[in-house]
Amino acid sequence: MARIIGLEALDVRFPTSRRLDGSDAMNPDPDYSAAYVVLRTDADDGFAGHGLVFTIGRGNDVQTAAIHALSHLVVGRDVDEIVADLGAFARSLSADSQLRWLGPEKGVIHMAIGGVINAAWDLAARRAGKPLWRFIAEMSSEQIVAQIDFRYLTDALTPEEAFGILKRAESGKAARIAELIEKGYPAYTTSPGWLGYSDEKLERLAKQAVADGFRTIKLKVGANVEDDVRRCRLARATVGRDIAIAIDANQRWDVGPAIAWLRRLVEFDIAWIEEPTSPDDVLGHAAIRKGVAPMPVSTGEHTHNRVMFKQLLQAQAVDLIQIDAARVGGVNENLAILMLAAKFGVRVFPHAGGVGLCELVQHLAMADFVAISGRMEDRAIEFVDHLHEHFVDPVRIRCGRYLAPSAPGMSAQMKETSIREHRFPGGAVWSQ
């Protein structure tokens, strides 16, 4: 019998604040970082499970400590049991009667739980010899329902409703898998739109994005309204009418100021305004959505659990949602959120960028296409061309689309040399 013999958590940081990439209205100087998780087993197969929690620098040590605090729930457990019932494994981490107080189900402790759960899914998919998207997509509807913790969801989504959604998606699965492998999944790019960029750079990168096949670009907004009007006008003039332009305020505004600011930008046919205000403010998003119609409203990268997503949908506060692979309680909670989105008929545009988020979240979007919503041409995964070189199985983008990963696992594994050089504070990048 194989057991989990180690839960490693490593503080790995990339000094991205030394350039202006990644700057936005709320995050001027991120050092993209990972509290990097490895689940070691004593199985003969030699597989380890890899996961990560994304942070933006300071505090990555706290995130790492939180992952270590889960060791008593993980180390010593039977590997076969874990991979045979990942739903039970996920619930066992969230249910620790003392750790629960630190959330509950939010912030540092919840992200730690998510990182470990993702590592367990990576391990399970590796043992099955499948990329994670396919490992999920080829589960039975019963198995997928069993992954989801319906606690606090049943007023919006019952297990029976979830099962019904999955059953309807069973037909056509094989064709969608073939379509996904052939064409890939639509991507959109934030590369042209960082706040620190000049107009010239915005224009050049927007042109490049269209030439590269992207059908949606995204601009950061929220520092100065006149700048935003000028940048949106420039972007629209550059890409023409057929390319979608989204904007992202990174939680910059109160409700009233958001509405006033965004009304200045309606004329540019905005695909969505992302994070106009506090990610906690469900009712605020609903008020903004009414105030800026017909501009679609979105949020999600900081939405801390399924209960918050449930309310965003119940309150009709958003037109679409972002999901993030490393913010909530791992694959299991993201499956719950994808099921909620399917139930409410809301499109999902996964959040990515940072370090590793593209690698992770592509699997969730692809599993959704094959097994849940059955749709991908009306949605897209965020893509930022940063730091992929540090991964063993990096994302592959062709003509503005994510190619379906074929290597087993969740694509979370970093190269040993990258980890070694970027360990904080001792790695070569930080100690020189």
Add this chain to the structure above:
Amino acid sequence: MARIIGLEALDVRFPTSRRLDGSDAMNPDPDYSAAYVVLRTDADDGFAGHGLVFTIGRGNDVQTAAIHALSHLVVGRDVDEIVADLGAFARSLSADSQLRWLGPEKGVIHMAIGGVINAAWDLAARRAGKPLWRFIAEMSSEQIVAQIDFRYLTDALTPEEAFGILKRAESGKAARIAELIEKGYPAYTTSPGWLGYSDEKLERLAKQAVADGFRTIKLKVGANVEDDVRRCRLARATVGRDIAIAIDANQRWDVGPAIAWLRRLVEFDIAWIEEPTSPDDVLGHAAIRKGVAPMPVSTGEHTHNRVMFKQLLQAQAVDLIQIDAARVGGVNENLAILMLAAKFGVRVFPHAGGVGLCELVQHLAMADFVAISGRMEDRAIEFVDHLHEHFVDPVRIRCGRYLAPSAPGMSAQMKETSIREHRFPGGAVWSQ
């Protein structure tokens, strides 16, 4: 010029799980713990600032690590500047551009910020020679408004409205201070109602509570509905019609089951049902409130910031709220929450118990009475008679009321011997 020369964070745990005190439907085995904060200065006055974050055992090390992660924002700063503008100090901790990602404004990092902010208020009040409640209450209305971060609040409460509420409360302040010192502030007690207690013990402790002068008692519910019916009936028969009985489900239910369960208990004239469901579920609380009327609904001890409280009030999801001294961003955010409650005309019944929570929160309730709401007889502070012996200035209860503290500070300071013996894992209590 005096500077902050140290930010200490100590992992202090009490082995309360060895008895059944503190057991409820979600927290069966808490070890009441404190991530204990000390701000050291090099001032000649010798004062330090004391604060704490309450946890229930495992994870207190993570909480301690999060406090340490704030050192760069605190150590080296000018003490006079900090105490002269605690609003700016509080905002500077919440605004760290990288740490913010770990919340934002929720969970481990936000509680750490709250612990440090509370320690700074403790220090400021000690230097002023006043108990914290009086230090706050004797600020000008302008000064109190300046403590509050109105970000994300202005759709519900503007600085001008807050100022108006405070100005109205200026009249009668001196009389209310005299009344508070003479009579104390109403308390209610959870002592009879822990789930682990026998009916005989419930009855005995309920009688004792009434004899001790408490006008409200609270029972934990949510494990078994027939037990709850029996326990509520017994409690009502024991205390009679004139004593209020509240119940607390500690987040046990989904929306539908909460309504079904609580309808069984309406006949016992319940003062409020506390935490019927997820603390994140604003809309869920609103649905439960409609479904169980006229039973009042409450929540708050796990409500993670002012944005969530704002929505509970906007959605008319609660009839009253709990505040907690150590869950949100310290005194400053609790002032924002008290102002919101005053604006919406909702009563506040502060959460306490655990270790140190009674000591801390009494100051906030008393400051509210004197300077904000002007009311106390229609509300009460929770009281649990646990672990007060470990504090230098413990709460004093007479005839079911908290006596106003007279010693300078926030009453958060623990005795040196208690800290030493309860340090985890090396203290005598843990290593024997």
